[in-house]
Amino acid sequence: MTPRQTRHRDRVDAARPRGIPEATVARLPVYLRALHALQDRGVATVSSEELAAAAGVNSAKLRKDLSHLGSYGTRGVGYEVEYLVYQISRELGLTQDWVVAIIGLGNLGRALAGYGGFASRGFRVAGLLDADERIVGQEISGLSVQHIDRLEDVIGEHGVSIAVIATPAGAAQGVCDRVVAAGVTSVLNFAPVVLSVPEWVDVRKVDLSIELQILAFHEQRKAGGPDGASGLNGRPRGLNGSPPEPVQYVEAAE
Known part of the structure; x- marks a missing residue:
């Protein structure tokens, strides 16, 4: 392991006691993007409900995520947008190039x-x-x-x-x-x-391609889904979207 790799591992180990869940880390950039949009509109404060809606999560999850950063907002006022941008940017390591x-x-x-x-x-x-x-x-x-x-x-x-x-x-x-x-x-x-x-x-x-396949899965479910479920026209759909071939039943010989 090179000295640079050792320093990185030490930084990772030092960060672990903070206990920020990976799922929370994955949502922080989404919150940051929403906050930047608010800044561009000149918004100074935002409620948890408004920020959660902009980020596509529920407000309880957002408040829990931000509590890991030590940010709890002010009751009746909400979060200061500029300071929350700084907090999330610092946590994500974006205060340096x-x-x-x-x-x-x-x-x-x-x-x-x-x-x-x-x-x-x-x-x-x-x-x-x-x-x-x-x-x-x-x-x-x-x-x-x-x-x-x-x-x-x-x-x-x-x-x-x-x-x-x-x-x-x-x-x-x-x-x-x-x-x-x-x-x-x-x-x-x-x-x-x-x-x-x-x-x-x-x-x-x-x-x-994986993301497209996931979307295809949801599109299929909207249209009725696999396993014989009805499509948009009320008939089962084959793998290529066309009706499947009819099944022929043959009685077994005595």
Whole structure:
């Protein structure tokens, strides 16, 4: 384990006694997004009910989540938006800049590189890398794409904290191994594959096809569901949405 990885593990261990549940951590960015929208509208205070509605949760859950941050609001007034933004930002580590490298500059990687919301949320993209010689040297959002052979150099030169992997599935694990060996301890994975990493490395996976399949499940349920349930036209639906073939019953021979 490198000194950088050791420091990250120590920070994680030090944070554990605070006891903030992972589910709460996952909702904090949603609250922060809603709060930023309130700030843009010039709203100074917000009730738990209003903030919960904006975030898509119930108010009791929101109050419990925010209590883990030591924020309880003021009865009859609510939460001070600016201070709550600061509290959540501090808890998420967004009061400092985090350096990001994006690896894989296909269509998805290019879209990520061109996303303007990183800088305003505390993330600075400092490196773009790809293995395709036709892409290397191209300029995307003010940065020149470098060859994947320079991966370790880019991580070291810029102090990359987070690696975004947007490569094809077959290349993702090898790239992940290299970024971890170079000292990166946080990975955002867009490749359609499960990455194997040491216990001190945090991986977040974003799989658009899985999300679409989950939506397809809910669409199917709205239409009547599988297992012979009725579709929108009152008839059972097959796997492709068409009526299933009729079942023929044959009596068994004596």
